Amino acid sequence: MDAATQMAADGLQAFGMIATVLWTMLRIGAVAMAMPMIGTRAVPGRVRVILAGTLSIALAPLLPPVPDWTGFDAATVLTIARELAIGVSIGFMLRLIFEAGALAGELVAQGTGLAFAQMSDPLRGGTSGVIGQWFYLLFGLLFFTANGHLALISLVVDSYRALPIGAPLPDPNAFFTIAPTLLLTALRGALTLAIPLTVAMLAVNLAFGVLARAAPAMNPIQLGLPVSLLLGLFLLALLVGEMGPPVQRLFDAAFEAAGAVTQ
Numbered sequence: 506m507d508a509a510t511q512m513a514a515d516g517l518q519a520f521g522m523i524a525t526v527l528w529t530m531l532r533i534g535a536v537a538m539a540m541p542m543i544g545t546r547a548v549p550g551r552v553r554v555i556l557a558g559t560l561s562i563a564l565a566p567l568l569p570p571v572p573d574w575t576g577f578d579a580a581t582v583l584t585i586a587r588e589l590a591i592g593v594s595i596g597f598m599l600r601l602i603f604e605a606g607a608l609a610g611e612l613v614a615q616g617t618g619l620a621f622a623q624m625s626d627p628l629r630g631g632t633s634g635v636i637g638q639w640f641y642l643l644f645g646l647l648f649f650t651a652n653g654h655l656a657l658i659s660l661v662v663d664s665y666r667a668l669p670i671g672a673p674l675p676d677p678n679a680f681f682t683i684a685p686t687l688l689l690t691a692l693r694g695a696l697t698l699a700i701p702l703t704v705a706m707l708a709v710n711l712a713f714g715v716l717a718r719a720a721p722a723m724n725p726i727q728l729g730l731p732v733s734l735l736l737g738l739f740l741l742a743l744l745v746g747e748m749g750p751p752v753q754r755l756f757d758a759a760f761e762a763a764g765a766v767t768q
Contacts, residue, residue: 528571528670529561531585535592536661541603542645544596547627564662572671584671591664591767594680598687598763599657602755603644605691607633610640612699616706617737618730636741640698643745647752660760664767680766687762694755698748702740709733 534557538544543553575581607629614622614636626633628641648654668674710733 522565524574525565525571526558526561528588529565529568529665530557531588532592532664532670533557533560533564533661535589536596536657539593539596539600540657541596541600541641542628542648544600545628560658564658564665567662568665569669587674588670590674591668594766595657595660595664595763597684598759598766601684601687601691602694602759603641605695605755606640606644606698606752607637608692609695609698610634610637612695613640613702613737613741616699616703616710616733617741618733619737643748644752647749648756651753651756653756656760660763660767663764667767683762683765687758690758691755694751694758697751698744702737702744705740706733706737709736 534554537553537557542548543556572584611634613619614634617636619634619636622635623632624635624638626638628638713728713732
């Protein structure tokens, strides 16, 4: 083989590797854009692209072969849309769980009198309560501490084996069946996290209400807010040590739902 032929063969091999990485980046990039923490406005788009490209280069040799490039015809456009839909579905399942944590924080803030403490939220966009942001960050710390990022990569690899690039999607109605079930699980988990502190703060508010009726000269309403705030922060500090198992169950439910979508 002469030098020109060897160079042409090397060029075709290089273009084939680039095409494989680009096809793989579609699903992984969609997951990175839709998942919590990494897919938020706090992480620049360039960082997400670099992360998706790095994972694609590392995982491409382990995945089934990609379809041949035939140009931007109808089949290619539909394949790209399918890859993006699969990636967004996986990321959306995890985002539901993190939003459940933020909801639990908002419920706790209503009981402790911190609902008025609003500030810019770069992770979710817009403005939200500080307790909701704290819960969101806590979910993120627990996610990475429990090696959730490694489980997510394993889930993406399994999704390629169950649904290779170019394969037709399963029944689309499965997503609309699984997503509401996961939403109910997320809402139940948010209430489970918030109910202990909410009930305790309700008892405190009722006690101050009775005291205000029995001894109005003491003006207990002025003491209600600082006492509720301090007690709420104390109970919240106690709640942190017990949040691991219920949050882990929520993560397990999200991974099971995401795995069911790609089957």
